[in-house]
Amino acid sequence: xxxxxxxxxLTVSPGGTVTLTCASNTGAVTSGNYPTWFQxxxxxxxxxxxxxxxxxxxxxxxRFSGSLLGGKAALTLSGVLPEDEADYYCLFYYGGVxxxxxxxxxxxx
Amino acid sequence: QVHLQESGPGLxxxxxxxxxxxxxxxxxxSNFYWSWIRQSPGKGLEWLGYIFYNGDxxxxxxxxxxxTISLDTPQKQFSLQLRSVTAADTAVYYCAxxxxxxxxxxxxxxxxxxxxxx
Numbered sequence: 001x002x003x004x005x006x007x008x009x010l011t012v013s014p015g016g017t018v019t020l021t022c023a024s025n026t027g028a029v030t031s032g033n034y035p036t037w038f039q040x041x042x043x044x045x046x047x048x049x050x051x052x053x054x055x056x057x058x059x060x061x062x063r064f065s066g067s068l069l070g071g072k073a074a075l076t077l078s079g080v081l082p083e084d085e086a087d088y089y090c091l092f093y094y095g096g097v098x099x100x101x102x103x104x105x106x107x108x109x
Numbered sequence: 110q111v112h113l114q115e116s117g118p119g120l121x122x123x124x125x126x127x128x129x130x131x132x133x134x135x136x137x138x139s140n141f142y143w144s145w146i147r148q149s150p151g152k153g154l155e156w157l158g159y160i161f162y163n164g165d166x167x168x169x170x171x172x173x174x175x176x177t178i179s180l181d182t183p184q185k186q187f188s189l190q191l192r193s194v195t196a197a198d199t200a201v202y203y204c205a206x207x208x209x210x211x212x213x214x215x216x217x218x219x220x221x222x223x224x225x226x227x
Contacts, residue, residue, distance in 0.1 A: 001170075038214075045217050046154060051213035091156070093212060097156075098159075100156055
């Protein structure tokens with residue numbers, strides 16, 4: 001069974017920088033896993049922020065960036081705002097099947 | 110602007126078959142995958158499966174024995190059937206469009222809550 005693991009929770013101060021990561025139990029994450037990142041605020045529909053590792057949508061704030069880091073997929077927020085407090089989910093592709101990570105609850109405090 | 114809207118029963122009994130439909134407006138269904146995703150109350154997201162516009166289907170291994178996704182291109186709809194539901198299938202069910210080339214998931218529908226209870 002394929003498992004994608006995220007930090008359950010992280011806390012960051014306003015204006016700070018934080019990196020969320022996603023690991024795969026199948027080995028190093030690659031661009032072939034098409035790492036995708038979603039933001040979900042309470043009571044809202046998830047919204048895609050990053051796709052195919054590091055590509056941003058037109059609505060993705062510049063402070064969000066995606067990368068591969070040490071065999072994991074990473075989402076970095078630089079200059080965090082209070083409105084970035086949310087759940088963040090990664091999603092990986094495994095040859096026809098997609099698997100979500102368990103999500104990271106990001107607290108801005 | 111493409112818009113997706115889920116529809117289906119909100120309450121079901123155990124052992125019944127869940128049937129949901131996602132209606133697509135504002136765009137073509139061609140050259141995209143059409144996906145179902147769910148989120149149990151207070152839990153994370155789970156990818157259930159998707160269908161390509163040519164009818165090819167891909168399912169989560171954990172649900173493969175119970176799930177069917179189908180497409181009605183003239184009606185611009187795609188559907189989810191989940192057989193033999195239990196309380197564990199209680200969730201908000203979302204439909205989403207998936208790009209073939211870039212593999213992004215957007216847009217999503219607003220989601221519909223399905224509760225399985227006797």
